[in-house]
Amino acid sequence: MSFYKDHYQVVIIGGALAGLSAALQLQAFGVKDILILEKHNLPGGLATSFVRDGFEIEATLHEMMSIGPKEDRLKVGQFFDEMGVDIDWLRVPEAYRFVEPKKNIDITLHAGFRTMADEINAKYPGWGEKVYQFMLLCNTVYDSMNYLSTHSMSKLQMLLKHPDFVKTAGYTAKEVIDTWGFPQDVVDILTPYWIYVGEPIDNLPFTIYAFLMADYFRGGSYVCRGFSHEMSMKLERKVEENGAQIEFRQEVEKILVKNGKVTGVRTKRGDVIHCDYVISAAYPNRVYTQMIEPASEVPEGAVKFINGMKLSVTTCSVMMILKGTPEEIGIKDYNIFQADSMESADLRAEGLTAGPFKYLTSICLNLSNPDCTPKGYTQFSITTLPRVQGFLDMKEEDYHAYKEKLAREMIAEYERVSGVTIHDRIEEIEVSTPATIAHYLGSWKGSIYGYTHSIDNHAVARLQMREEDHFIEGLEFACATGMSGNGMGPAVTNGRAAAKYTKAAMDAAKGGTAK
Amino acid sequence: MKVKGFLKDVGGASRVTKLRRETIQAASNVPDPKDPIRALADALHPGPEMYRLVSVTDASPTAKTFRFEPLGGHVPVFQAGQYACFYFKIGESVVTRAYSISSAPYEARLEKPYFEITVRKNRPYFVPDYIYSELKIGDEVKVDLPFSAFHVDPVRDSKTLMGLAGGSGITPFLSMAREIAHGTLDADLTILYGSVQHGDIVCGEELDRIAAACPRVKIVNIMSDDPEWEGEKGFVTEELIRKYSKGDVTYFFCGPWPMFFLVQKALKNMGVPDRRFRHEAMMQPANVRQIPGFPEDQIGQVHKITVVRGIQKDVIDGAADEPVAVSLERAGIPIDAHCRGGECGYCRAQLLKGNIFVSPLGDGRRKMDKEMGWFHSCSAFPTSDLEIKIPIL
Numbered sequence: 091m092s093f094y095k096d097h098y099q100v101v102i103i104g105g106a107l108a109g110l111s112a113a114l115q116l117q118a119f120g121v122k123d124i125l126i127l128e129k130h131n132l133p134g135g136l137a138t139s140f141v142r143d144g145f146e147i148e149a150t151l152h153e154m155m156s157i158g159p160k161e162d163r164l165k166v167g168q169f170f171d172e173m174g175v176d177i178d179w180l181r182v183p184e185a186y187r188f189v190e191p192k193k194n195i196d197i198t199l200h201a202g203f204r205t206m207a208d209e210i211n212a213k214y215p216g217w218g219e220k221v222y223q224f225m226l227l228c229n230t231v232y233d234s235m236n237y238l239s240t241h242s243m244s245k246l247q248m249l250l251k252h253p254d255f256v257k258t259a260g261y262t263a264k265e266v267i268d269t270w271g272f273p274q275d276v277v278d279i280l281t282p283y284w285i286y287v288g289e290p291i292d293n294l295p296f297t298i299y300a301f302l303m304a305d306y307f308r309g310g311s312y313v314c315r316g317f318s319h320e321m322s323m324k325l326e327r328k329v330e331e332n333g334a335q336i337e338f339r340q341e342v343e344k345i346l347v348k349n350g351k352v353t354g355v356r357t358k359r360g361d362v363i364h365c366d367y368v369i370s371a372a373y374p375n376r377v378y379t380q381m382i383e384p385a386s387e388v389p390e391g392a393v394k395f396i397n398g399m400k401l402s403v404t405t406c407s408v409m410m411i412l413k414g415t416p417e418e419i420g421i422k423d424y425n426i427f428q429a430d431s432m433e434s435a436d437l438r439a440e441g442l443t444a445g446p447f448k449y450l451t452s453i454c455l456n457l458s459n460p461d462c463t464p465k466g467y468t469q470f471s472i473t474t475l476p477r478v479q480g481f482l483d484m485k486e487e488d489y490h491a492y493k494e495k496l497a498r499e500m501i502a503e504y505e506r507v508s509g510v511t512i513h514d515r516i517e518e519i520e521v522s523t524p525a526t527i528a529h530y531l532g533s534w535k536g537s538i539y540g541y542t543h544s545i546d547n548h549a550v551a552r553l554q555m556r557e558e559d560h561f562i563e564g565l566e567f568a569c570a571t572g573m574s575g576n577g578m579g580p581a582v583t584n585g586r587a588a589a590k591y592t593k594a595a596m597d598a599a600k601g602g603t604a605k
Numbered sequence: 606m607k608v609k610g611f612l613k614d615v616g617g618a619s620r621v622t623k624l625r626r627e628t629i630q631a632a633s634n635v636p637d638p639k640d641p642i643r644a645l646a647d648a649l650h651p652g653p654e655m656y657r658l659v660s661v662t663d664a665s666p667t668a669k670t671f672r673f674e675p676l677g678g679h680v681p682v683f684q685a686g687q688y689a690c691f692y693f694k695i696g697e698s699v700v701t702r703a704y705s706i707s708s709a710p711y712e713a714r715l716e717k718p719y720f721e722i723t724v725r726k727n728r729p730y731f732v733p734d735y736i737y738s739e740l741k742i743g744d745e746v747k748v749d750l751p752f753s754a755f756h757v758d759p760v761r762d763s764k765t766l767m768g769l770a771g772g773s774g775i776t777p778f779l780s781m782a783r784e785i786a787h788g789t790l791d792a793d794l795t796i797l798y799g800s801v802q803h804g805d806i807v808c809g810e811e812l813d814r815i816a817a818a819c820p821r822v823k824i825v826n827i828m829s830d831d832p833e834w835e836g837e838k839g840f841v842t843e844e845l846i847r848k849y850s851k852g853d854v855t856y857f858f859c860g861p862w863p864m865f866f867l868v869q870k871a872l873k874n875m876g877v878p879d880r881r882f883r884h885e886a887m888m889q890p891a892n893v894r895q896i897p898g899f900p901e902d903q904i905g906q907v908h909k910i911t912v913v914r915g916i917q918k919d920v921i922d923g924a925a926d927e928p929v930a931v932s933l934e935r936a937g938i939p940i941d942a943h944c945r946g947g948e949c950g951y952c953r954a955q956l957l958k959g960n961i962f963v964s965p966l967g968d969g970r971r972k973m974d975k976e977m978g979w980f981h982s983c984s985a986f987p988t989s990d991l992e993i994k995i996p997i998l
Contacts, residue, residue, distance in 0.1 A: 092915075265608060376640070394634050397633045397637065398631070486649055520754075536642040536643070545624065548624075
């Protein structure tokens with residue numbers, strides 16, 4: 091009895107957003123012979139939900155970037171539209187409310203460069219215009235970045251056509267922001283999104299910071315009516331309609347390599363599946379230290395590469411269903427970022443621990459998606475994104491007590507800063523940690539954000555060094571370690587990039603034009 | 606835009622590339638395969654592992670307690686109230702069965718760790734008495750644990766607990782009582798335990814012993830049909846629940862469906878908020894007539910189910926009054942159902958063609974799964990010929 095064909099052109103390891111997007115992009119290129127193997131029993135990885143006592147609970151998605159409104163779709167929204175992946179997007183009402191009690195900062199910003207500049211101006215008179223100009227700079231860098239990620243050009247041409255992008259590329263967000271002379275309060279207000287890329291602004295490339303700011307404030311952000319599971323399911327259905335085979339509960343243990351070239355994979359179940367190309371959502375760390383068979387096929391450069399990369403953040407989240415409507419509870423904001431300090435050094439130090447956490451982001455899903463609970467309830471989550479370091483020595487025996495402590499601390503800190511009481515309204519509660527991520531996704535050290543978006547691992551440098559970061563013929567990666575980095579929007583882009591490089595390799599093998 | 610000066614600015618891209626290249630060049634060339642967080646996750650959820658049955662003791666005239674020791678020396682940490690999923694090989698079939706763990710979490714952390722389940726004889730279903738008739742001391746069996754959100758959550762729940770148990774539904778409360786008596790679960794527990802006759806009480810002696818020794822645990826036995834019984838009589842009614850409730854109580858229920866409906870109604874009448882009422886994912890009733898809305902005319906009918914796994918297709922019989930998961934198991938096709946109540950979703954499958962009836966009891970499907978034709982095979986019944994896709998196991 092065989093469940094697989096003897097041979098597939100492409101095997102994709104992981105049926106989450108990157109893997110599914112890679113498949114979709116390959117199909118658009120005309121590649122049809124694709125097998126996707128997913129460890130879990132549903133698609134989507136982190137883009138998922140779960141059900142507790144009749145309540146469906148969003149597992150991760152706060153704000154999907156790069157979608158944009160129907161009339162002005164951004165990159166990911168455009169791709170989904172073009173591929174016929176029809177998702178019921180709901181626009182998130184505000185960008186964020188930012189609260190930093192020690193400085194008495196409490197401000198809510200909405201999408202639209204002019205809108206948010208006016209909102210800042212109302213509290214810090216005289217700075218609105220400068221903030222607006224600053225956002226235009228972010229937008230210019232954003233446009234250049236989107237253009238350059240799909241087009242190659244000479245350095246001179248780049249300087250002529252994308253001068254702002256080129257001139258800011260070598261600097262951290264802090265270095266560039268400092269040249270604008272904003273008061274420190276305004277800087278704090280402009281920088282809470284650092285958490286979505288996992289690097290405080292003194293080490294975060296301005297390019298990445300600008301990308302985030304322009305994307306969120308230009309296009310707004312979105313969630314799916316059917317939770318992020320909707321996105322995963324609709325991608326999966328489309329990929330399957332297009333002729334790919336998808337199998338769940340299939341963890342790939344080995345990638346078979348011979349003479350520097352991929353020949354197939356072996357699953358945990360023991361199936362050996364031959365193929366010419368593998369696109370892996372498993373991190374390079376796992377692939378190069380555990381999965382390549384034989385291990386002698388792993389070049390020294392690949393080991394140096396993974397050892398030279400630092401893991402970005404992972405996540406801890408307290409997900410709750412609360413009794414009462416948001417109004418009854420007193421929750422007014424979809425998203426709050428709250429900070430005890432915005433100093434990079436403080437944020438970095440906190441991120442190396444397992445708590446207590448003070449930099450928190452909370453989401454009240456009902457305020458974007460009123461149907462996400464039955465009437466009379468509220469779906470609410472509190473999240474922080476620490477590094478993996480604080481969790482490396484955690485013991486099985488201490489795990490439940492840790493989760494309890496984490497939940498209590500995060501709830502108390504949210505209540506302290508927001509003035510809203512939620513702890514006596516908890517109907518359902520689940521706490522996720524890096525171990526939760528590792529369990530469901532198998533991702534390396536429970537990480538979700540790939541490698542650091544730091545100045546020593548700059549997206550521009552990743553792009554320039556793409557050839558030298560490539561080690562095994564026929565093997566590409568489609569995960570958060572990719573060029574575009576972390577998050578659900580970039581996951582889609584990373585997947586498409588993997589498809590593009592795979593297709594280029596196919597063309598080259600046929601003697602066609604590569605790249 | 607100018608940051609530091611034209612030359613420094615325009616050289617930025619080269620500078621960061623050089624920095625990155627140097628960082629990688631300076632890195633170690635020794636592979637480091639250690640992943641302590643995956644190791645933690647695997648310790649907490651190791652998946653199916655082999656255990657040996659080491660003892661069988663009487664828990665009542667009609668129930669026995671089975672103790673299992675792990676071949677690998679490790680029982681994952683679990684919480685009182687959770688269940689273990691057993692994989693029984695019966696003929697050509699691998700049949701899963703969930704049993705609440707009756708031993709306490711601390712017993713799995715002893716030097717010689719073990720866990721126990723307590724099973725009543727003659728529970729009708731597809732695995733009738735397997736564990737009695739087939740399993741012998743020394744036998745090895747595959748078990749996956751722990752599962753279920755049926756446990757105290759100290760952030761949400763009050764510290765005053767009431768266990769509402771019927772029949773063999775006592776077992777998760779036994780685990781809780783043991784853990785409380787051991788001092789490792791900070792709660793007060795009163796158990797209202799409904800049985801037909803006093804001879805049916807499961808683990809009665811042990812519960813009495815725990816209650817006598819630990820002031821935080823109290824047991825109230827209630828007999829529905831036992832003239833000789835001198836204690837509480839009748840069903841677990843609102844009156845009785847009120848009588849033994851004091852303060853902010855969190856109610857936990859584990860028992861048969863008819864009792865669930867009574868208890869649910871009683872608590873509602875009492876004005877107990879939903880958040881104070883926890884209940885275990887119960888198996889679908891063996892008698893489909895107990896399932897609200899079950900299409901009567903389907904009873905006795907048999908449909909054909911085409912089962913797609915990868916490029917393989919098999920056609921099997923699907924009795925309309927048995928869950929799709931049971932038809933699969935009868936045909937020797939593994940499906941890995943865990944809770945068998947519709948909630949957990951391990952047996953998630955895709956409906957490609959045909960019609961199903963999904964039990965409203967414990968329907969744990971996601972919104973989009975419902976809309977896009979995915980179902981939990983333990984709680985779905987064929988009402989026509991079907992084509993379904995399931996994972997390759």
